[in-house]
Amino acid sequence: MWLPLLCLLCLIALATLLWQGNHWRSRGLKGPFGWPLVGNMLDFALARRSYGQVYEQIYSQNPGLKYVAFYRLFNEPAILVRDQELLRHILVGSHFVDCAENAVHVDPRRDVLASHNPFIASGDRWRILRADLVALFTPSRLRQTLPHVVSACQLLRAQIPLKLEGFEAKDLATRFTLQVVASVVFGLDAHCLDREEECPNRWLQWLAPLFQPSSKWSWLETVSLLHSPRLGWIIGHRYVPLQMQRWFRDLVAGRSGGDNLLQWLAESKRTLTKDELAGHATTLLLEGYETSAMLLAFVLYELARNEEVQRRLHQELDEVAQRHDGQLMDTAALSQLRYAEAALLEALRLHPAMQALQKRCTKSFRLPAQKSGCESETESALQVDVGTVLVLPVQAIHLDPDMWPEPKQFRPERFLQQPQMGCRFLGFGAGARMCPGMRLGLLQTKAALATLLQDHCVLLADRDQDQVEVEVSPLTFLTASKRGIWLRLERRSTQ
Numbered sequence: 001m002w003l004p005l006l007c008l009l010c011l012i013a014l015a016t017l018l019w020q021g022n023h024w025r026s027r028g029l030k031g032p033f034g035w036p037l038v039g040n041m042l043d044f045a046l047a048r049r050s051y052g053q054v055y056e057q058i059y060s061q062n063p064g065l066k067y068v069a070f071y072r073l074f075n076e077p078a079i080l081v082r083d084q085e086l087l088r089h090i091l092v093g094s095h096f097v098d099c100a101e102n103a104v105h106v107d108p109r110r111d112v113l114a115s116h117n118p119f120i121a122s123g124d125r126w127r128i129l130r131a132d133l134v135a136l137f138t139p140s141r142l143r144q145t146l147p148h149v150v151s152a153c154q155l156l157r158a159q160i161p162l163k164l165e166g167f168e169a170k171d172l173a174t175r176f177t178l179q180v181v182a183s184v185v186f187g188l189d190a191h192c193l194d195r196e197e198e199c200p201n202r203w204l205q206w207l208a209p210l211f212q213p214s215s216k217w218s219w220l221e222t223v224s225l226l227h228s229p230r231l232g233w234i235i236g237h238r239y240v241p242l243q244m245q246r247w248f249r250d251l252v253a254g255r256s257g258g259d260n261l262l263q264w265l266a267e268s269k270r271t272l273t274k275d276e277l278a279g280h281a282t283t284l285l286l287e288g289y290e291t292s293a294m295l296l297a298f299v300l301y302e303l304a305r306n307e308e309v310q311r312r313l314h315q316e317l318d319e320v321a322q323r324h325d326g327q328l329m330d331t332a333a334l335s336q337l338r339y340a341e342a343a344l345l346e347a348l349r350l351h352p353a354m355q356a357l358q359k360r361c362t363k364s365f366r367l368p369a370q371k372s373g374c375e376s377e378t379e380s381a382l383q384v385d386v387g388t389v390l391v392l393p394v395q396a397i398h399l400d401p402d403m404w405p406e407p408k409q410f411r412p413e414r415f416l417q418q419p420q421m422g423c424r425f426l427g428f429g430a431g432a433r434m435c436p437g438m439r440l441g442l443l444q445t446k447a448a449l450a451t452l453l454q455d456h457c458v459l460l461a462d463r464d465q466d467q468v469e470v471e472v473s474p475l476t477f478l479t480a481s482k483r484g485i486w487l488r489l490e491r492r493s494t495q
Helices: 002-020 051-060 084-091 123-137 139-163 169-186 202-207 216-226 229-235 242-253 261-266 274-305 307-323 331-335 338-350 394-398 438-453 463-467
Strands: 067-072 076-081 357-360 365-367 382-384 389-392 456-460 486-491
Touching: 051 067, 051 076, 051 394, 076 084, 084 389, 123 139, 123 261, 123 274, 123 438, 139 169, 139 438, 139 486, 169 202, 169 261, 169 274, 169 438, 202 242, 202 274, 216 229, 242 274, 261 274, 274 307, 274 338, 274 438, 274 456, 274 486, 307 331, 307 338, 307 438, 307 456, 331 438, 338 438, 438 456
Parallel strands: 076 389
Antiparallel strands: 067 076, 357 389, 365 382, 456 486
């Protein structure tokens, strides 16, 4: 009796899913057919490829289209934007207000502190929260953070003799950026660059693994964050674990003044609540260490693989040091390391922290026809419904040979002339939602690069590794290496 009914229900469910897979075709749009549950993201669903790699494939398989109608996980209809003019309108132009909200699912009841992150916040709230942070990163404020960075670089230099035989670049980079950010944000010594034989502290135990592919659980958390708030509720996902939320609150409550970002926030014109102050401290800490550590690890990797680029960087370090009595750790010297900064930007182009930006439509608006030169532009235009996710495929754009000749080659020279980038480079985002801490991120990574390479070369730990690309983890929403980045240092033979 129950079997026929069960079969009928299964057929109805399957028919519904298949019908959803034709959502875009029924509206006359071009794009791949969406399969039940997985949409066009089967490889991501099976943890075989990262979400950025899946979007890159969709991008490259649909040349000539301004945007591609496709399906995210759970067969959710979405739009992948390819056209530079449309990207500009969405990020900085006329459509920004129509889809200013980032499609990231964080429950403010479970994640009170994370909900104060401007990247996550929506509506007018993100403007207020972002304004609080932007005021911390003016040029004058940035100069005041330099002593914190220099102090961490001195500790990093003491680590170099321990790294001559080999080291995992992301681990060392994370220790450095945690040391910097703990000092810059809280005015604390996190002891992250102490001798490795000492017992690890809470900063390293809790924060270092936070965004890394520790287990299959990482994949579920990524899906919860980017695709399904319901899944997040089922698994009880928190962007910031509960014990870490308590710890951050304790750090904020126990602050003792000083010259640091938290104190500047407390003294700002707008009176902040305890939750807002703790939320901002959480944002500054988490976003300040992980993305910069990833960037430092990847630029060291690319320099190790590209001997000529590293030679030119060494030449710049020598020339700038000579002009500054052998010192690189001051504002003037660091500002003159233009090739070093170009190498950082090129590494970020090849290995963006966020492989795609995902915007949610909050006010219906019209996109032009998918193809240029359509005879009936008005009839072929698409009315974007509220709630639709628009994917801006950062990784795909950064590797598009039409915009970046020989896109997989590491060539910092691309960034020396600083031509009008438009939306070709989205390493820090663009427009009003651009990363407010960009300058501090570049400052600390540039200072670390100069510290490590002023007297040393960086090499691959395994010479056979030269032809092997770093494999990106499919489990995390921030870019991470699947098996680590193993390098070694060697003292330069000539100065």
